[in-house]
Amino acid sequence: MILASSYRSAGRRATERSIGLRSVSSAGFLSSQSGQGIAIAALSGGLLWLVWIYGNGLRDPRYFDGWVLAGGMSLQLGFHIATKTAMLSPKLAMRWRHFHVFLGYLLIAAFISHSNFTLPDTSFEWALWASFVLVTLTGVFGTYLAWSLKAKRGIDERIGYDRIATRRAELAQEVHAVVVTTDPVAAAFGLPAQPYDAWIMDLYTNHLRDFFQGPQNLTAHLIGSQRPLKRLTDEIDKLSPYIDRQGQEKLNAVRTLVVEKDRLDFARVYLGLTKGWMFVHVPVTYALIVMAILHIFVVYAFSSGDW
Amino acid sequence: MRSPEWLRSVGLAQSETWARPSSARDRFAIVLALVTIVGLATLFVFSKGTSFLMPGPLASAHGTIEKCSTCHTKSGSGQLSWVRGLVAADSHADSKACLTCHKMPETAFNAHSAPSDVLQQSTERLTKIAVATPQPQSARAQSFAFPTMDLVAGGVTCATCHQEHQGVNFNLNKISDEQCRSCHVVKFDSFDGNHPTFDNYPFKRRTRIVYDHAGHFGKHFPEVAKKDAAKRIPETCSTCHNSREDKLVMAVESFDKTCSTCHLDQITGKERVSGPKGIAFLSLPGLDLESLKKKNAAIGEWPDASEAALTPFMKVMISRNARARALLQTVDSLNLQDLSTASDEQIEAVTDLAWEIKSLFYKLISDKASDALGDLNIGSGAKLSPALVADLTASIPRDVIISAQQQWLPNLATEMASRQVTSEQDRDGWSTVTKGSPIAVSASPAPSGESDPVQAAASVTPDVSGGADTAPAAGGEWSDTATAASDSSGDSSPDSGTDGGDQTASTDTSSSNEPDSDDDTAANEAKKPVKFDPPACVVRVLGQCLVSNGSEGGTAQPKGAAGKTDAAKSKAANSNETSSADKMPPAMRAGLRDVMQAADADVTRANAKAAHGATDSGRRMVVAENQPASKSAGQSDDLLYPTEEELREMKALNAGGGAAAGPPGVTGKASTSNAPPEAGATIDAEASAGVPTARSQTAASPVISIESTVDAESWADYGGWYRQDFAMFYRPAGHKDKFIYSWLFLTGPQALKAEASPAGAVFDYLTNKDAQGSCTKCHSVDDIKSKGRLVNFAPLSIESKQGRFTSFVHEPHFGTMDDRGCLTCHTLEKDRAYLKSYEQGNPQSFAANFGAVKKDLCQTCHSSTKARQDCLLCHKYHVNDAITPIMTTKVPTQ
Structure with missing residues (x-):
């Protein structure tokens, strides 16, 4: 429960810090x-x-x-x-x-x-x-x-172009922290680790680490395409049915951070164009x-x- | 206040706005602005002129204009001189530059370039129509938001409508219907919409040529066809009408092709039943000589048989100054042939008139007609050109006048030479002022000097001899009048006339005729204005030169004047030549010699040496040729006595009744071919008997030695001059007779209906119903308010359409007419009083032969779905056109 709540707080934090989508009907x-x-x-x-x-x-x-x-x-x-x-x-x-x-x-x-x-x-x-x-x-x-x-x-609107790099680094750290976090209960009882965390780590290693390392998908953002984001979220969603509840919460937090990173990339592109x-x-x-x-x-x- | 969502959605990122200004961006912006300034400055420095500032290419018609200052007058040729254009100046300056090539009237900047009064009349007319015409909303809005009244009131500039720099193929004449509408009081949507109905279109005035279509179609043509089938009767409208090259005028074919078939004889007078067929031009009016004699009026010789009236042409010729006009006014109220009740002042006026007439004859003979009539008080006072005077006199031959003078006033030269001339002569031209003329009434043809002594004896101031003596002293009648008169005046004065006048005169005469008097003669020659060829014409109207370039050599010092004087001296020394007799063909000279001899015989027989100064040039030539150069004054009298041989010749002439004699004016006996030989003998006898009677000059017609049954009038069947009784007539030669035309043209403007004037009398004479030439039978006469009258010689033409707002081209419509042809649009209205409208002078008051064209008829094609209907299709803006003159290129010289 504690872990789930920590994952939720990470996602909420990310959402709160994000450049947040304004809801326009x-x-x-x-x-x-x-x-x-x-x-x-x-x-x-x-x-x-x-x-x-x-x-x-x-x-x-x-x-x-x-x-x-x-x-x-x-x-x-x-x-x-x-x-x-x-x-x-x-x-x-x-x-x-x-x-x-x-x-x-x-x-x-x-x-x-x-x-x-x-x-x-x-x-x-x-x-x-x-x-x-x-x-x-x-x-x-x-x-x-x-x-x-x-x-x-x-x-x-509070985020300027100059703060994007810092925020991107924060997101990278946050996603890394979420991914590497193991179940403290299992670790306390010496139980063998579930394969779910390994699967999530594989996901991070293969698809998310580079994504969070720097600006990505410049062209897609210029043309307003969300296909790269969808590809990542699809990978997360595909894994979700095979893992336990805790793992799913972890994946949700990762998913939120991915979306936030994508928005940050979008903001970077557009704020750059605006200056241009x-x-x-x-x-x-x-x-x-x-x-x-x-x-x-x-x-x-x-x-x-x-x- | 919260912004609307749609505004917020397009707002910039707040972060960007709130961010501190980008110093790099601002620096770049300032640098770019500076670069722009420097770049433009560089462009100014290195470019040629200011053409790079041009907003676009000129229209092709103006494509060759390279300098901006050609049209933009304030712009100079320098790169920065255009800045001067920012200073306020004449708003029409550039438009005036347009007018250097496009000739426009002075009203160029008025709306339509039309005169203000025309615009005002038009506006008043259209304002009434506007009340009933619904206005489109856009027109209302335009009038409200951007009224044009003030704009137009200040004058419309060319660029208002003609926007340049729109490209090579731009149509500069393009103007929209809405632009037309903006000024007009009648604001309508379109032609097929609320365009006002036509107001008696196309008739603005009556036709210039009086042609009653209905009358010709219904009456004249059938009658002529019935009478003479060979005569050409028009079959179609196009027989007489055609669309000219300009396409704007459905013109009338020429007179020769149309009207001449029936109307030519009316012009030449062949069809005239009563009255003279010619126009009396010069006459010697009949005077009541008896009354004049009773009142001691000194009019000199005057034929008592004349019953002629003073012609209006002579009145114009005489009335060239205020005194003469006053004189004519006095005389006009008199019956010249009954002066029994005339007052002394009126008698004096008649006397003056008689001398004016004599002066006129004298001048017409002694000088060129162009000199004698050049200063006629017609034609706005400008000196008439020789060509125009030739038209005004129908190039009357001098011999015709001489011939008449010789018969009517044989002693004219003597009389004129002896008349006193006052200083007024110099001021008023050749008009002679009569002041106690020494020549008394001598009602006689006064042939040569035969009767002069007799008359002198009977006259009140019998100094005829003196006058006669002075004639030769004048150096010949053909010399300058003033000179001759001044020479003779002293001799012929009443004081010197009786007491030794003869002697004095004789002395004077001889001295002046002596070869020793070279200096005087030469001086006279030098005083005489040297005559040159007519000067170049300055103002020409309808082919007539109205104003010549300066005075006709009258005051100009001729080239080689000194040489001419020398020549005159040498000629005077030999022959005392002052006439052109020597230049005559030998045959004519021979004839003149005969006449002179005959005249001299008369003179001898009458023993009147004064007659030696008789008037004809031939005699003068005799004097000049026969008089020995070395003869003294006293010897000169010998010449007046004929030799035996000459006496025999004279007798032979008398016996022949003058039939074989020369011009009767010289002999004074063979006065007419109709007169029996005895008449001359009788007169002669009377004269030689010293009877101071006024001889009856029963016939003043020219003497012809060849029998002819043709009277003078018929002889001039096809036009020209002839003489009958005491008048010289001109018979029109045909259509477009220059004599009548030029008189009507010149006198018309002075022929105010409300004001009698000599010019008006001529105009009335030539335009009355029975006038010879019958010009105004077909050419209508318009009364022009305070500008006299105008005979419409020219039919409808493109020129006469100047000033009209509506134009119509017939040709494109020919294909649209039905079987009725022209009658499709022009319906013949038979019952209208077409001819009656010509009984008055207002051309706008009329009844047309044809019905007006209706708008509905045009609208059948001209609508939004068929043919064009824009304003400029039928209306033109520049009603007087804008003419681009031909470049004046000087002829290349070596």
């Missing part, structure tokens, strides 16, 4: 995603309609959507500055971040309208266009990462702002018609 998730999509589509459509009637009013619509774009970009830049200067409280920063993402989607419509649904013709226009597209794509990618982390598997896309998103935004300012000056210097 599929119905709520779908509705939230749909609501977001509909709102963005509606606002984008409204923007395009405004641009259309603006053009119908004998004005150059590029000025209208251009200033919508410039205004939106300015807000996004404001968010970046506020973040950098730590002016915002965590709660406010969270709201700003959500708005940053939402506005980013709307600006895609403004940008498409501003480029008049065509590709650029000249080098400067291409540079401007490519910068915006790069910023947008990295932003969308970052959003996807955040969404996939939460929607698919989730990670503990920001390395593109922010610097290119700086370059885009420089070119956008020049673009505005050039447009007004050469303007001929009405806006």
Whole structure:
């Protein structure tokens, strides 16, 4: 009983320390995603309609959507500055971040309208266009990462990228400790050891030791595949019917630790990507702002018609 | 407040946000921004111009433009000069650059480039329609959110509609229906939707050519066919109408191909039953000489038989200054042939008029017509070009005028030379101011100098002799009037006329005619404006040169003027030549010599040496040729006495009744072919008897020695000049007669209906119902508010469609018509008062021959599911077009 309870506590500990899956109901998730999509589509459509009637009013619509774009970009830049200067409280920063993402989607419509649904013709226009597209794509990618982390598997938001290695080592020690632990009652009476522990040790030796030694399954995590995890859990599950109750509890603790390790690997991959896309998103935004300012000056210097 | 789940789901990992900013990432971002700045700066430095800033290729039509500053006027050629464009300036500056190639009217930046009043009228009309037209929601929203009124009020720039840098194949003329709608008060969805119904389309005004389709189809064509089956009667609409190359005008074929069959004879006057078939152009109006004589009016010689009226053309020619116009106003209220009740002022006006007429004749003979009529007070006051004057006079030959003058006013040169000329002459051109003319009324044809002494004796101020004497002294009648007049004025003054006037004049005359007087002659020659070829035309309208390039050499110092003076001197020394007689063909010169001899014989027989200064050039030539260069003043009188041989010749001429004589104006006897020989003899006898009677000039027609049964009018059957009685007539030569056209064209703008004017009189004369040429039988006359009247010579053309918002191309529709052909759309309305609408001058007040085209008819094809129905299919934006001029390339020189 004591052993079983120790195995449970190990599993619970692991679960508590894990990056824990957030429970999001599929119905709520779908509705939230749909609501977001509909709102963005509606606002984008409204923007395009405004641009259309603006053009119908004998004005150059590029000025209208251009200033919508410039205004939106300015807000996004404001968010970046506020973040950098730590002016915002965590709660406010969270709201700003959500708005940053939402506005980013709307600006895609403004940008498409501003480029008049065509590709650029000249080098400067291409540079401007490519910068915006790069910023947008990295932003969308970052959003996807955040969404996939939460929607698919989730990670503990308290765990940073730098603590993953330490946590992985802890998990390795924990699983090793679980596996090597023998039945203290049998050992006290000098009874021969049950084969179950040996079988579990074999499982650890053949399948789990390397898994817990370092980051694993990078590709699978990138594509969101859980097949490697399933393979491991299947091995554990296959052994489970042939061992006694104590052994089963031990296997359950191991299983929990395997899942936790897999999530840690997932978190490592995604937190790494998150750091990576920001390395593109922010610097290119700086370059885009420089070119956008020049673009505005050039447009007004050469303007001929009405806006 | 809790964030919605969907927002939280897309949030970034909090760990990332809360993490300290990545110094490496920020450094990289700043470096990248700096690299961007440096890269752009490098691009600016090393690139050629600012083309790398171009947002896209130009449309193919503008593809050759390389410099931004060609269109972007504020942009210079330097790499950073474009920054100047950020400074506010004229918002239309770039659009004005467009107009350097695309020619537009001054109203280019108005909506539709149309004049403001047109837009206002259109808006007022459409506002009424808009009330009944439902507006689409999008149009309402657009009007509310982005109104265009202020935008358009400031002037529409070219780039508003023509967006460049959209690619080589971009259609710059593309404009959407919604864009059209944004400005218009009538906002509708589509043509097959709520587009307003047509308002009497396509009739905006009555047709320029008066052609009653219903009348021709139902009456004239059948009658002509019945009368003369050989005559060409149109069978189809396309016999007269065709779609021209521009496709926009269903034009009328030329007159020769259509109307001439029936209407040509109406133009030439062949079908005219009553009245003269020609247009009286110049005349010597009949005057009440008896009354004039009673009131001592000094009008000089004047035929008493004339019953002609002063022609409106002469009124225009005379009324070239305010004084002359006032004079005509006074005279217009008089019956010139009954002046018995006229006041002294009116008599004075008639006297002045008589001299104005004489001056006109004198000038027409002594000078080129272009000089004499170049400053006519018509055609907006600009000097008329020689070509236009030629049209205005139908290139009347000088001989025609000379011939008339010789018969009507044989002593014109003498009279003109002896008249006083005031300083006003210099100011007002050639118009002569009469101030106590020494020549009294002499109602006689005054042939040569025969009757002059007689008349002089009977005249109130009998200084005819002086006047006659001074004629030669003037150095010839053909010299400059002012010069001649100033030379002679002193001699012919009343003071010097009687007491030794002869002697004085004679002395003066001889001295001026002497070879020793080279200096004077040469000086006169030098004073005379040297005439050059007509200058280049500056303003040309419908083929007529209205304004010449500067004065016609009148003031310009000619090349080699000194040489010319020298030449004049040498010529004067030899022959005192001042006329072109020497340049005449030998035959003509011979004829003139005969005439001169005959005239001299008359002069001798009448013993009136003053007659030596008679007017015809031939005599002057005789004087010039026969007078010895060394003759003194006193000897010059000898020439006035004929030799025996000449006397015999004169007698022979008299015996022949003038039939074989030269122009009667010279002899004064053979005045007409119709007159019996005795008449001349009688007159001669009267004259020689010194009877101061006004001889009856029973006929002023040209004398012909060849018998002919053809009268002058019939002789000019196919157009041209002829003379009858005391008027010179012009008979139209056919369609598009330049004489009538040019007079109507020039006088129309001054022919205000409410205001009588000489120009208006000409216009009325040529456009009245029975006018010769019958131009306005078919060419309608429009009253243009405060701008006179306009004869619509040109039928409907692409030019006349300028300013219209709607265009229609017939050709694509030909295949869609049913068996009724043109009548599918154009229904003939037989009962309309088509012709009645031409009885007034407003072209907008009319009744068309055909019914209006209905929108429903067009809508059968032009709908959302069939043929196009966008605005630009039928309406054009630039109602006056934007023309790209042809490049002006200078001819390469060596």
